[in-house]
Amino acid sequence: MKELLIWIPALPFIGFLLNGIFGRQIPKKLAHWIACLTTGVSFLLAVIVFFRFIGQPVTEFSFRYFTWIQSGAFRAEFGFLLDPLSLVMTLVVCGVGFLIHIYSIGYMWHEGGYYRFFAYMNLFMASMLILVLANNFLLMFVGWEGVGLCSYLLIGFYFEKKSASDAGKKAFIVNRIGDFGFVLGILLIFLNFNALGFPEVFAQVAQLPVEAGYGLLAVIGLLLFVGATGKSAQIPLYVWLPDAMEGPTPVSALIHAATMVTAGVYMVTRAYPIYTRAPEALFWVALVGSVTALFAATIGIFQRDIKRVLAYSTVSQLGYMFTALGVMAFSAGIFHLMTHAFFKALLFLGSGSVILALHHEQDMQNMGGLRKYLPVTCWTMWFGTLAIAGVPLFSGFFSKDDILWQAFAAPVAHHLIFYILATVAAGITAFYMFRLMILTFHGRTRFPADKLDHVHESPRTMTTVLSVLAVLSLVGGYVGLPAWLGPNVFKDFLEPVFKYLPSEQQAAAAAHHHSVSQELMVTGIAIAVALLGILVAWVLYQRRHVTPENETSLGWLHRLIYNKYYVDEIYDATVIHPIQRTSESFLWKVFDVGIIDGIVNGYATLSRALGIFTAQLQNGLLRSYLGWVVVGSLFFVIYILFFWSA
Amino acid sequence: MAIPLHHLLILGGLLFCIGLVGVLIKRNLIVMFLCIELMLNAANLTFIAFARHLSQMDGQVIVFFVMVLAAAEAAVGLALVIALYRTRQTMDADDLTLMKL
Numbered sequence: 196m197k198e199l200l201i202w203i204p205a206l207p208f209i210g211f212l213l214n215g216i217f218g219r220q221i222p223k224k225l226a227h228w229i230a231c232l233t234t235g236v237s238f239l240l241a242v243i244v245f246f247r248f249i250g251q252p253v254t255e256f257s258f259r260y261f262t263w264i265q266s267g268a269f270r271a272e273f274g275f276l277l278d279p280l281s282l283v284m285t286l287v288v289c290g291v292g293f294l295i296h297i298y299s300i301g302y303m304w305h306e307g308g309y310y311r312f313f314a315y316m317n318l319f320m321a322s323m324l325i326l327v328l329a330n331n332f333l334l335m336f337v338g339w340e341g342v343g344l345c346s347y348l349l350i351g352f353y354f355e356k357k358s359a360s361d362a363g364k365k366a367f368i369v370n371r372i373g374d375f376g377f378v379l380g381i382l383l384i385f386l387n388f389n390a391l392g393f394p395e396v397f398a399q400v401a402q403l404p405v406e407a408g409y410g411l412l413a414v415i416g417l418l419l420f421v422g423a424t425g426k427s428a429q430i431p432l433y434v435w436l437p438d439a440m441e442g443p444t445p446v447s448a449l450i451h452a453a454t455m456v457t458a459g460v461y462m463v464t465r466a467y468p469i470y471t472r473a474p475e476a477l478f479w480v481a482l483v484g485s486v487t488a489l490f491a492a493t494i495g496i497f498q499r500d501i502k503r504v505l506a507y508s509t510v511s512q513l514g515y516m517f518t519a520l521g522v523m524a525f526s527a528g529i530f531h532l533m534t535h536a537f538f539k540a541l542l543f544l545g546s547g548s549v550i551l552a553l554h555h556e557q558d559m560q561n562m563g564g565l566r567k568y569l570p571v572t573c574w575t576m577w578f579g580t581l582a583i584a585g586v587p588l589f590s591g592f593f594s595k596d597d598i599l600w601q602a603f604a605a606p607v608a609h610h611l612i613f614y615i616l617a618t619v620a621a622g623i624t625a626f627y628m629f630r631l632m633i634l635t636f637h638g639r640t641r642f643p644a645d646k647l648d649h650v651h652e653s654p655r656t657m658t659t660v661l662s663v664l665a666v667l668s669l670v671g672g673y674v675g676l677p678a679w680l681g682p683n684v685f686k687d688f689l690e691p692v693f694k695y696l697p698s699e700q701q702a703a704a705a706a707h708h709h710s711v712s713q714e715l716m717v718t719g720i721a722i723a724v725a726l727l728g729i730l731v732a733w734v735l736y737q738r739r740h741v742t743p744e745n746e747t748s749l750g751w752l753h754r755l756i757y758n759k760y761y762v763d764e765i766y767d768a769t770v771i772h773p774i775q776r777t778s779e780s781f782l783w784k785v786f787d788v789g790i791i792d793g794i795v796n797g798y799a800t801l802s803r804a805l806g807i808f809t810a811q812l813q814n815g816l817l818r819s820y821l822g823w824v825v826v827g828s829l830f831f832v833i834y835i836l837f838f839w840s841a
Numbered sequence: 842m843a844i845p846l847h848h849l850l851i852l853g854g855l856l857f858c859i860g861l862v863g864v865l866i867k868r869n870l871i872v873m874f875l876c877i878e879l880m881l882n883a884a885n886l887t888f889i890a891f892a893r894h895l896s897q898m899d900g901q902v903i904v905f906f907v908m909v910l911a912a913a914e915a916a917v918g919l920a921l922v923i924a925l926y927r928t929r930q931t932m933d934a935d936d937l938t939l940m941k942l
Contacts, residue, residue, distance in 0.1 A: 815938035822865055 196247055197258040199240050200275050203285060204324035206233040206240075210317035218310025230313035231296045234320055238289035245282055254278055254691035257330045257394050276330035276393055280692045283529060284327035284461055291453045291536050292320050294660045298544050299445040301656035302551060312352060312443065319345035323454050327461055331392040332381045335462070339377070339426065342455045343370045349450060350442040362438035369435040373425015380418030387411060397468040401695040405472045412469050416476030419466060420459075420483075427459030428510045429487045429517060434763055436510055440502040444547030447502060452509050452543050453536035460516045460532050464525050468695040471523060478608065481521020485602075485616035488514030490760075492623040496630070497757045499743045500557045501546045504631050508583065509539060511620060515598055518613050524601030525693060526686040530675045531594035533685075537671050538582035538591055541664035545576035548653040548661065549635060553642065559631065560743045564640035568650040571658045573636045578665035580632050582672075584625035585725045590672030595621060597675060600717045618724055625728030633736040634743070641742065677718070679711045849890035856883035870922050870932045874915065881911045 210233035214226050259274040275281075296316060303312050322345060326338025344367075351363025385391055388399045406412055423429070428436040428451075439451050450456070463470060463480065470477050491510035498504045512535050519528035550557055552569055566573045582591035599621070602614040640647070652658065675685040735741045747753050755761070812823065856879060863876030885904045892900025926932055 817934045817937055818865060818868075825861060825865065 196244050196256065196277060197275075199244050200258060200277060200328065201260060203237045203240050203244075203289070204321045204328065206237050207317040207320035207324070209233060211314050211321060214310050214314035214317060218314055221310070223304070223309050226310040226313050227296075227300045230317050231293070231300070233317060234289065234293045234296045237320070237324070238286075238293045241282075241285045241289045244277070245286060248277065248279075248282060249688075255394075257392070259330075263334075271333045271391060272331065273334060274330040274392070275328040277328075278692050279689045280461075280464060280529065281327050283533065283689070284457075285324060287533050287536050288320070288323050288327060288454050291540050291664075292316075292323075292449060294663060295445050295449045295453075295540060295544065298448075298547075298657050298660040299443075301654040302445055302547055303443060306443070308352065312349075315345055315348045315352070316445075316449070319349065319450060319455070323458070326458055330394070332384060332396070333391050335465075336377065336381060339422070339458060339462075340374070342450070342458060343367060343374070343426070346370070346439070346450050346455055349446040350439045352442055352446065356441070359441040362435075362441040366435040366439050369432050370425045373422045373432050375421075376418045376425075377422025380415050380422065383411070383415045383418065387415075393465065397695050400468040400472065403472055405474065405697050407474075409475050410473065413473035413475040416466070416470050416473045417479060419462065419469075420476065420480055423459030423463055423517075424483065425459075426462075427456045427513050427517070429459075429483050429514060430490060433487065433491065433510045434766065437503050437506045437759070440500070440506050444502070444543060444550060447506070448540045448543035448547070451506065452539035456509060456513055457516070457532045457536070460513065460520065460528055463517070463520050464529055467523075467525055467693060470520070471695075471697055474608070477521050477523065479521075481518050481602075481607070481610075481613045484514045484517025484519075484521055485613040485620075486514070487511065488518060488620040489616045489623070490514075492620045492627065494756060494759050495627040496623065497743075497746055497753055499559050501549065501559055501562070501631060501635060502543070502557060504559075504627060505539070505542055505546060508542075508624065508628070511624060512539065512583070514620070515595065515617060518602060518617050519598040522602050522605035522607045522610055522613065524598065524605065526683075526689045527594070527597040527601050527675075529689065530685050531598055534582065534590040534594040534668070534671050537664055537667040538579040538589075541579035541661060541668055542576060542583070544657070544664065545572050545579065545661055548572040548657055551653060551657075552650050554646070554649070556642070558743075559634040561641050561643075562635045563638050563642065563742075564636070565642070565650070566636040568647070569636070569652050571652055571661060575658075575661035575665040576632065576636070578668045580628045582668040584628050584729065585621055585721055587722060588669070590668050590670070593672030593675050593677065596677060596718050596721055599721050600677065600714055603717050604713070618720060621721060622724035622728040625725040626732045629729050629732035630736055633732060638737060638740055677714060679714055846890060846894045849893075850887060853883045853887035853890060856880075856886065868934050870925070870934060873934065874918055874922070877918075878911060878915065881907060 210229050213229050218226055256277040257274060258277065259272050261273050262270060263273045264271040296313070299312065299316065303309055306312070319342060322338045322341025324338070326335055326342060329335040329338060347363045347367040350366050351360045353359045354363070381391065384396060388396045390396050390399070400412070403412065421432075425432040436451055436456070440447055442450075470480070488511045491507045491514065495504050495507035495511065498507065512531070516528045516531050516535070519525070519531060549562070549565065549569060549572060552565075552572075553562070556562070578589070582589040585592045585595040599614060599617055602610055602617055604610075642650070675683050677683070747757075758764075812819075860876045860879035860883060863879065864873050867873050867876065885907055888900040888903050888907070890900075892898065922932065925937070929936065931937075
């Protein structure tokens with residue numbers, strides 16, 4: 196398995212090199228064959244490794260490939276950790292990634308820079324796989340930065356458009372701010388545990404007791420979480436994700452829905468020994484997660500751009516995952532990560548199909564009644580919508596229900612607050628998703644009639660992928676059935692990963708008998724809330740034919756929420772403009788131009804002055820030469836007279 | 842009455858300085874030469890003063906050498922001046938900047 200494992204990220208990397216270096220000269224077909232083949236074979240290898248893994252008893256392998264850095268006593272290796280968690284992540288990344296690569300063939304065919312797109316996508320796959328497979332914090336950080344880079348490159352893919360390149364920069368810079376916290380966390384880990392590899396660090400952490408209050412582990416956990424808020428778009432560093440919709444839709448699907456943004460969730464889960472021993476850190480994780488879930492859901496209500504609704508939806512769903520992690524329901528969080536990858540990728544790809552059919556129209560004001568023209572897109576997106584709304588039988592229902600139940604029943608302080616926030620967010624989620632679907636596919640057509648003839652269903656490369664993802668959105672949940680329904684295969688599979696849970700938590704979990712009736716009550720409330728959201732959306736948008744234009748009549752409320760509570764403007768005023776002004780007026784004009792340039796230019800001026808001065812010695816004037824002879828001889832005489840001892 | 846040594850030395854020194862200043866200040870080449878001769882003669886005077894004072898012949902013999910030297914130098918120098926005047930029509934030291942590097 197060790198030999199196979201390295202090829203999983205290596206193949207996409209080779210694809211990146213091939214497409215990057217030779218992309219210009221090779222025909223377009225070859226470019227997408229290279230990209231899709233490498234990703235497809237990676238997925239195949241992942242499946243093979245999966246079957247071999249479950250066929251044998253060992254549950255954790257740490258493979259070392261080579262020593263990367265050796266400096267004195269410090270050593271960083273390039274190594275992969277193979278355990279159920281990394282396997283799940285690898286399968287999700289490879290599987291969804293492969294499907295999206297196939298989809299991109301149809302979507303990006305008529306765009307410029309075809310080979311460049313696939314090169315970047317392959318580089319992203321390689322980086323993400325390194326991230327989830329790494330066996331130490333440093334290598335994980337390499338993958339972390341790599342996906343951030345690819346995010347920047349792909350968001351700014353249409354770099355000639357200013358808004359796109361701005362969005363790319365915003366994503367990278369906001370990510371960087373999070374990475375600052377992440378690096379500090381890694382530093383603290385290294386300083387205190389003298390190692391960076393997961394097995395070594397967690398074995399040491401497992402010896403420590405559960406902290407009361409803010410101890411070392413809480414600080415480390417919070418710093419790492421700052422990095423997660425940047426990468427996984429939580430409050431306060433979520434602002435880059437809606438802007439990231441400037442990138443091509445497959446990018447939005449892959450990076451900003453299914454995989455990259457889940458890196459934070461993976462990281463927190465991987466570091467569970469630290470978090471489970473730092474209740475204060477967990478509190479913040481759950482709080483930020485649940486507040487973000489509700490906050491982003493409310494913003495999604497009034498957005499007009501179809502992709503923006505999905506972007507805020509992603510932020511909200513990631514909040515759900517962090518809420519799960521915060522109440523120590525790690526497998527529930529990862530379960531939702533997996534189902535979310537399926538249905539969110541589906542929703543994004545479906546919206547891409549709509550956008551392509553309408554020739555890059557993205558405003559839902561101008562859509563409506565597209566069901567007749569885009570049937571496959573419509574029914575596949577309905578599968579995704581039902582999944583995300585938490586309608587029973589679909590995958591999202593099982594994962595969301597799991598999270599809500601865990602939040603309700605968790606032996607964690609303040610857990611009910613998280614439960615309430617998450618439940619309200621669930622209702623709002625159902626509302627805005629149904630709003631999206633009705634405004635786009637149902638009701639009256641607001642799309643200009645003369646252009647309707649050109650609206651047709653997308654090519655088979657795209658619709659096949661949509662269908663596959665739709666099926667996954669339906670059946671993907673059955674591996675994680677709630678306790679009263681059946682076995683939770685998913686949770687059992689991930690169980691061996693969590694061997695370092697502190698004994699108090701294990702005892703509490705064992706002693707905590709949840710009654711089936713309570714669980715059914717929670718499920719019932721969840722379904723009721725979802726149905727309420729669906730009902731309101733149906734009444735407003737289907738029966739009363741409300742359109743985004745009508746929504747503006749709500750006045751200040753609409754303005755506030757439509758402008759995303761002015762968070763970007765607040766950041767602009769409090770952080771960005773002061774920094775910009777300081778940079779311009781002080782750092783640039785005073786420091787860079789004045790002092791540093793002054794010193795360098797000063798050297799030049801000094802040399803020049805010295806040169807001019809000494810040049811005057813050689814002016815060809817006889818008398819001045821005579822004068823210097825006299826001066827020289829004078830020095831000589833004085834030296835002989837006073838300073839020379841015979 | 843014997844002239845005290847320091848009188849002669851001061852005279853020699855003064856003559857030397859006058860000659861030195863003259864060489865540096867004057868622009869006419871001939872006058873510069875005159876001043877150089879003045880410096881040489883001041884040196885001669887100093888030698889003789891010491892010879893007289895120490896009652897030795899060495900100083901006075903050196904004066905002969907110096908005079909010969911001065912004569913030779915004057916000959917060569919004046920030849921140079923004439924050559925210069927023929928080509929440049931000027932005897933102003935400030936006009937001769939060919940040695941500028």
